[in-house]
Amino acid sequence: MSASRADAGDIDVNGLPKLSVVVPVFDEEDTIGECLTRLVGQIDHIAEIIVVDNNCTDTSMAIVGAVSADHPEVRSVHEPRQGLVFARNAGMDAATGELIARIDADTRVGPDWAQTVVDFFGADVDGHWSALCGRGEAYGVPLAGRFDRWKITIHPLGRRRAHRVVTEIPVLYGSNMIVRRDVWERIRSRVSMRRDIFEDVDLGLCVGEDGGRNAFLASLTVGVSARRMQSALPSFVTYMSFLPRTFALHRRYALTAGSALIYVPALTVLHALRLTAIRLYDADTGRWSARRVRTRLADRVLP
Incomplete structure (x- = not known):
């Protein structure tokens, strides 16, 4: 199937491409309920929601089951191999829509997120774009918007003109990305199975190497958890080292150098x-307290 033409089964009653949403889950009982509630609230534009159980040991899948009982569009698959890349692949392989979105269990989509996605690809009748992503803004942290603006400023891929609605970028953002199913089927054997790289950046680079184009849509913004921001400095540096390693894997040496020498050090500061x-x-009270500085914060598990 070409990027510009879809089978009849891939089109909904409104003539728009069908959207599958994949949500990998590993012990996300605190966030998966909110994530699914926001998705089923716009089920008119989502054909299916696939939750990938990556060996959960908490009540995550019980929460998913309760939602699924009221919304049959929500279904689950199990991936026994531990790791985000394995869970992502299992979910995307199981998807049936022409468009496959991949978000995180702590992603909070806006009320028009799904409609924005299907409208974007529905208007792209010539198949100009192979994939799409938007921004993520942290919730539950002080000065979140200010830190996000600084991060965009120093990002080696962050040169975006404010007046342009859609721009082309070489990578994708895993908490908020969509890929055409036929594109995924072509690059499926190319994506890396390593757990010490950024799987979303790798996937976006594979799209480009396949001759496709990744779109960035400024208005497609979601809320993301600040849990990664709470990691201790050594853990954070280890995590961020995945970025230049991913670029090096694809022999994108200018981006490797830019991320290793400029972006990662600046982001560490x-x-x-x-x-x-x-x-x-204190996110619960919305207040500042010097006593909290001694509070130990749990490091976010690596992908």
Whole structure:
């Protein structure tokens, strides 16, 4: 199937491409309910929601089952191999829609997110774009918007003109990305199965190497958890080292150097400042407290 033409089964009653949403889950009982509630609230534009159980040990899948009982569009698959890349692939392989979205269990989509996605690809009748992603803004942290603006400013891929609605970028953002199913089927054997790289950046680069184009849509913004921001500095640096490693894997040496020598060091400094603010801030009360600076924060598990 070409990127510009879809089978009849891939089109909904309104003539728009059908959208599948994949949500990998590993012990996400605190976030998966909110994630699914927001998705089923716009089920008119979503054909199916596939939750991938990546060996959950908490009540995550019980929560999914309760939602599925009221919304049959929600279904689950199990992936026994531990790791985000395995869970992602299992969900995307199981998807049946022409469009496959991949978000995280802590992603909070806006009320028009799904409609924006299907409208975007529905208007792309010539198949100009192979994939799409938007931004993620942290919720539950102080000065979130300010830190996000600084992060975009120093990002080696962040040169985006404010007046342009859609721009082309070489990578994708895993908490908020959509790929055409036929594109996924072509690059499926190319994506790396390594767990020490950024799987979303790898996937986006594979799209480009296949001759496709990744779109960035400024209005497609979702809320993302600040849990990664709460990681101790050594853990954060280890995590961010995945970025230049991913570029090097694809022999994108200019991006490797830019991310290793400029972006990661600058973001590390920003993270140290941000971590101090997070430790002083109580998200439950919305107040600052010097006593919280001694509070130990759990490191986010690596993908």
